Amino acid sequence: xxxxxxxVQRLEAIEAxxxxxxxxxxxxDNNYDPLGLTALFTKDAVWDGGGLGxxxxxxxxxxxxxxxxxxxxxxxxxMIGHTIDVDPxxxxxxxxxxxxxxATVNGRAVFLAATYNDMYEKVGDDWFFKQVKxxxxxxxxxxDGWVKTPVMKTA
Amino acid sequence: xxxxxxxVQLLEDIEAxxxxxxxxxxxxDAGYDGTKLAALFTEDAVWDGGEEFxxxxxxxAIRDMFNxxxxxxxxxxxxMIGHTIDVDPxxxxxxxxxxxxxxxxxQGRAILNAITYDxxxxxxxxxxxxxxxxxxxxxxxxxxDGWVKTRMVTEG
Numbered sequence: 646x647x648x649x650x651x652x653v654q655r656l657e658a659i660e661a662x663x664x665x666x667x668x669x670x671x672x673x674d675n676n677y678d679p680l681g682l683t684a685l686f687t688k689d690a691v692w693d694g695g696g697l698g699x700x701x702x703x704x705x706x707x708x709x710x711x712x713x714x715x716x717x718x719x720x721x722x723x724m725i726g727h728t729i730d731v732d733p734x735x736x737x738x739x740x741x742x743x744x745x746x747x748a749t750v751n752g753r754a755v756f757l758a759a760t761y762n763d764m765y766e767k768v769g770d771d772w773f774f775k776q777v778k779x780x781x782x783x784x785x786x787x788x789d790g791w792v793k794t795p796v797m798k799t800a
Numbered sequence: 801x802x803x804x805x806x807x808v809q810l811l812e813d814i815e816a817x818x819x820x821x822x823x824x825x826x827x828x829d830a831g832y833d834g835t836k837l838a839a840l841f842t843e844d845a846v847w848d849g850g851e852e853f854x855x856x857x858x859x860x861a862i863r864d865m866f867n868x869x870x871x872x873x874x875x876x877x878x879x880m881i882g883h884t885i886d887v888d889p890x891x892x893x894x895x896x897x898x899x900x901x902x903x904x905x906x907q908g909r910a911i912l913n914a915i916t917y918d919x920x921x922x923x924x925x926x927x928x929x930x931x932x933x934x935x936x937x938x939x940x941x942x943x944x945d946g947w948v949k950t951r952m953v954t955e956g
Binding site: 649650653656657660664667668670671719721722723724725745747749752753754787788 | 804807808811814879881882883884897899901912914938939946947948949
């Protein structure tokens with residue numbers, strides 16, 4: 646590949662993957678649209694949220710989103726400080742993100758802080774999630790904060 | 801398929817529009833200088849603060865609103881996050897969506913503000929300007945309360 650073409654493709658891939666993650670955020674914040682979110686994943690994708698569960702393939706992943714909005718009735722996914730690594734032939738990529746998430750869970754205001762380790766795969770002209778691994782930093786009621794209650798029980 | 805030049809132009813336009821929004825944030829956070837903020841908008845720009853804060857039509861009205869705002873809004877940090885910028889094929893107009901997380905001090909109270917923006921931009925004489933800024937407030941809550949107890953400080 647010509648060198649300038651390769652440099653531009655890398656920047657385009659980074660922007661496309663960044664957009665994919667923001668679309669994920671927007672769909673989560675729109676009541677965890679199950680069909681919309683599942684369509685962002687490859688058929689064999691894994692969503693691994695540690696304590697929030699591990700889901701593999703479209704059926705399990707969609708099932709997770711269908712349930713999520715019942716407890717998370719409000720959320721804002723602030724996706725921050727991304728690093729996206731992608732090399733020729735620009736068909737797979739890795740990403741790391743910070744998330745800051747105010748949310749309402751079972752009627753309580755909470756702050757959720759986590760980081761993501763993502764794997765992405767390009768199928769045709771579009772990028773998809775192959776793996777999303779969420780690493781929780783804290784999940785705390787608004788009134789408490791992360792020192793008093795680092796991880797709240799949701800039951 | 802777009803030429804290499806066109807593809808690079810698109811990436812440069814996205815970066816320029818991103819910088820425009822960050823400049824808006826920085827001027828807000830330096831005390832809401834209305835003249836400096838109005839300079840980021842087109843002459844006929846619209847600022848739409850929704851039901852809670854109303855609509856300002858035109859550059860002068862926008863300038864005056866920001867100058868007024870600085871009286872009550874004495875501290876703010878505009879964390880502009882998670883943008884998507886779509887530039888039209890013409891390369892002279894664009895739409896952008898942003899998330900805002902904003903700790904602020906309003907009438908002496910610490911407030912947490914969560915907004916999403918739907919913006920439109922126009923390229924005028926080679927420079928990107930904001931032609932429309934529409935705010936959706938998700939919450940504007942006193943720090944002591946949180947958004948479940950008090951979603952909008954402006955209500956009741």
